[in-house]
Amino acid sequence: MQATVAGFTPSPKSYRPVMCDAESVVHDNARPVCILGLGLIGGSLLRRLAxxxxxxxxxxxxYNRSPGTVADATAAGYDATADLASVLTRAAADDALVVLxxxxxxxxxxxxxxxxxAPGCLLTxxxxxxxxxxxxxxxxxxxxRYVGGHPMAGTAESGWAATDPELFTGAMWMVTTHDGTDPDxxxxxxxxxxxxxxxxxxxAADAHDRAVAAISHNPHLTAxxxxxxxxxxxxLALRLAAGSFRDGTRVxxxxxxxxxxxxxxxANALLNTLSETIDRLTAARDALRDHGSVEVIVDDGHRARRRYQQIAAAEPAPIENVRVGEAGWAQELRRQAHQARVWVG
Amino acid sequence: MQATVAGFTPSPKSYRPVMCDAESVVHDNARPVCILGLGLIGGSLLRRLAxxxxxxxxxxxxYNRSPGTVADATAAGYDATADLASVLTRAAADDALVVLxxxxxxxxxxxxxxxxxAPGCLLTxxxxxxxxxxxxxxxxxxxxRYVGGHPMAGTAESGWAATDPELFTGAMWMVTTHDGTDPDxxxxxxxxxxxxxxxxxxxAADAHDRAVAAISHNPHLTAxxxxxxxxxxxxLALRLAAGSFRDGTRVxxxxxxxxxxxxxxxANALLNTLSETIDRLTAARDALRDHGSVEVIVDDGHRARRRYQQIAAAEPAPIENVRVGEAGWAQELRRQAHQARVWVG
Structure with missing residues (x-):
């Protein structure tokens, strides 16, 4: 699963910023971004970048296939179309980064x-x-040329009407990082x-998928x-429902x-987390039935929640001592990210 | 389970408001309230009423058994003590409503x-x-003389430091209502x-307990x-955790x-909701494994959440055409509350 490797094509040098140093290569702010899909995530990204x-x-x-969404975006002053072939032809001419x-x-x-x-465009x-x-x-x-991404942001709402240019502020955005990924x-x-x-x-893609099964997809099923x-x-129960129900069922x-x-x-990663969820709830039911106790499930949950709060409350620690492109860079980025660190360049 | 009936003692008439009509009996604002326990709920109630x-x-x-909490409450200007016998002697002299x-x-x-x-005091x-x-x-x-109550309000925090006089504003407060409950x-x-x-x-107490098992206690276990x-x-998973995990695990x-x-x-009511939870998750796992589908669990959950949102978003409909104390009043209040109505006097 490394399309990045199979289809690697060098980025055209002519598109690099003329006045550049090591920092400005990272802030690649000259070339356009072409977003395919203007729902909550794509639309929020369009609004933020614009x-x-x-x-x-x-x-x-x-681009959005729905003319209604395109009309809404255009009326709000954004550059949008419902013509997929034309937007991709434009992206090819621009060497745009194409976002699915x-x-x-x-x-x-x-x-x-x-x-x-737009076969030569970098794809994410x-x-x-x-x-x-x-x-x-x-x-x-x-x-x-494909490098995957996944912004950990969203709401229970969807569509252009729910878009928010601040949706990604401070959020985590996973970028797939394999040993064969092209550094540029x-x-x-x-x-x-x-x-x-x-x-x-x-x-890595598989580690990401296991992680989001555990902290996003499984929570959808329990909600x-x-x-x-x-x-x-x-x-009567819904009448009495308060914070624990409101928050616990939001998604x-x-x-x-x-x-x-x-x-x-x-499905594969989710089957594992779902099975673990069932096993833990079944053990809790047996303990409650046989011993009148929910000690284990409550204590485990409390410890887990506190660990999450510690990580969420702190400024993320930066990944250190690795330059993208040097030998072993992808492995080292993944290793440090597995310690909850983030890449800041 | 009707302690209200077994121990019913008429309320001393001398404590009734002197200038009263049907409305002012309800707004029984002369007699004191004595709160035993000044944590999140009791402390918030003290602050609100005071x-x-x-x-x-x-x-x-x-009253609070912890001198530290009493010192905090007293320093903030509230009337609090760590002496249980004396506070109850005072409550008896005042004919206070005693709140556990x-x-x-x-x-x-x-x-x-x-x-x-304080054996003669009304207890809730x-x-x-x-x-x-x-x-x-x-x-x-x-x-x-006991009439139970349960305010559907709280946070994941606890103790005096977390108290908030607005904690109950707009919240639902269940009051136990049995056929033998004294109307006054x-x-x-x-x-x-x-x-x-x-x-x-x-x-009724049993209906309340089944309801809160479903909308409060079970959500604690799933969280x-x-x-x-x-x-x-x-x-890495905790690093990527976002809204679905944050809200779904709050409690x-x-x-x-x-x-x-x-x-x-x-425990009894919770065993039922927990077993239903396990059964539904197991059916979802089987459907995902065998058919690659989560359609049933997702559709059921979406419908349930929308129903909750409808009830939560609307101004509660009032219970109508019943006077507390008339024949069959308790049964009629319960019947209308089971249609998600609230009593407003």
Whole structure:
């Protein structure tokens, strides 16, 4: 699953900034970004990059298959179209960074179009699973220059109306980092994440998919079942529902087709976390039934939550002593990211 | 489980407001409130009632066994003591409404003290289970005038430092409502809830306990297991954790001893909701493994969450056409509350 390797093509040198040093190569702010899909994530990214008052604005334009979304974006002053072939032809001429920002089921058709109209463009994505996206890219565009991405940001809302240019501020943005990843391509995708206001978290695709199964996809399933059991009890129960139910079920309100695309696209990793969830709940039920105690599940959960709060509350520690491109750089970035560090260049 | 019936003693008429009509009996703002326990719930109630700027301030004083909490409350200008016997002697002289506001394991000793020092006082509580509290009251103070209560409000924090006089504003406050409940006692406890800024939800103890198992206690267990599975995956996973994990695990951060007291005190009802949770997750795992689909669990959860949002977003509909004390009043209040209505007098 390393489409980055199979399809590696050197980035055209002529597009590098003329006045450059080691730092300005990272801040690759001359070349445009072309976003395919203007829903919550893609639309928020368009708005952020297009904002001239943002810390790092970029030339940016987007495509959405729905004319209504395009009309909304255009009316708000953004550069958007519903013509996929033309936007990709433009991206090819610009050597734009092309961002796949549609749900998983819509990706094959988009990648086919990229292979036809903009085969030389660097390709990234903002989809929540990485092994499956890599498989789709490798199948439909085997010569792609592809470095995957995944911003850890979202709400239970979806679509252009829910977009927010601040959605990524301070968020973690995973950038796939394999031993064969081209350093310049990696830096350009990492630059996109930083221009959006996010921290860069390097990871291999499979490690990422296991991680998001545990902290995003599994929580969708526990939220769904918590909501169902609560609402099924009685209207009185929903009348009495307060903070624990409100917060614990929030993501169950996400559009079902978006949840399905995300969860079913990560089925293998999710089966593992779901099985562990069932096993732990079953042990808790047995302990409650046989000994009247919920000590183990409550103590384990409390310790886990406190560890999360420690990590979330602190300024992320930076990855240190590694230059992208030097021997072993990808492995070292992954190693430090596994200690909860982030790449800041 | 109707301690209200077994120990019913008529309220001394001399304490009724002198200038009264049907409305002013409800707004029973002359007699003091004595709160036993000044943690998050009891302390917030003390602060709310004591605020002269509140809509309905009440004479109020409190007890806490920790001298540190008493010192904090006293320093902030509140009337508090660590002397249980003296506060209850005062409550008896005042005909105060005595509020049990300590965790379940601490209740027997408090109820024994009430039976000794203030046996004639009307007694209520703010604990999250009702059958078990009723059993404790019936055992240790069989002649108690007791009407249970449960404000649906809280945070993952605890103790005096977390108190907030606005904690109950707009919250639901369940008041136990059985066929043998004395109407005047019920009105006085309902008045306390309203003075705190809450809506009154009448319910029988067993129906309440089933409801909170479904919408509060079960969510504590799903939050705990979601946190444990997420944190157990890797530090990388916790680094990538975002909104779904943050919100879905929030209540796992509640002090373990408070969670255990609450959940283990409602073991029977919780065993049912926990078993249903396990069954639904197991069906979801089988469907994901065998058919690659999470359609059922996601659709069910989405529908349940939307139903909750409808109820939570709307101004609560009032219970209509029933006067507390008329024939069948308790049954009629419960019937309408089961349609998610609230009592507003």
């Amino acid at each position: 904002d001239p008052a943002a810390a790092e604005p970029r030339p940016v334009y987007g 920002a549609a749900p998983l089921p819509a990706l094959p058709a988009l990648v086919v179009a990229v292979a036809e109209h 994505d903002v989809v929540s699973v990485k092994e499956e996206v890599g498989r789709i890219v490798a199948e439909h565009h085997p010569r792609a 391509d990696w830096l350009r995708v990492a630059d996109l994440a930083r221009a959006a206001g996010a921290y860069v978290v390097p990871a 769904a079942v918590t909501a169902t059991v609560g609402a099924g009890e009685s209207e 169950a309100g996400t559009a079902p087709q978006l949840q399905r695309a995300m969860l079913e696209g990560n | 605020d002269p700027a509140a809509a309905e301030p009440r004479p109020v004083y409190g 506001a300590a965790p379940l394991p601490a209740l027997p000793a408090l109820v024994v003290a009430v039976a000794e020092h 509580d703010v604990v999250s289970v009702k059958e078990e509290v009723g059993r404790i009251v019936a055992e240790h103070h069989p002649r108690a 006692d019920w009105l006085r406890v309902a008045d306390l809830a309203r003075a705190a800024g809450a809506y009154v939800v009448p319910a 705990a297991v979601t946190a444990t599975v997420g944190a157990g995956e890797s530090e 796992a951060g509640t002090a373990p001893q408070l969670q255990r007291a609450m959940l283990e005190g409602n």
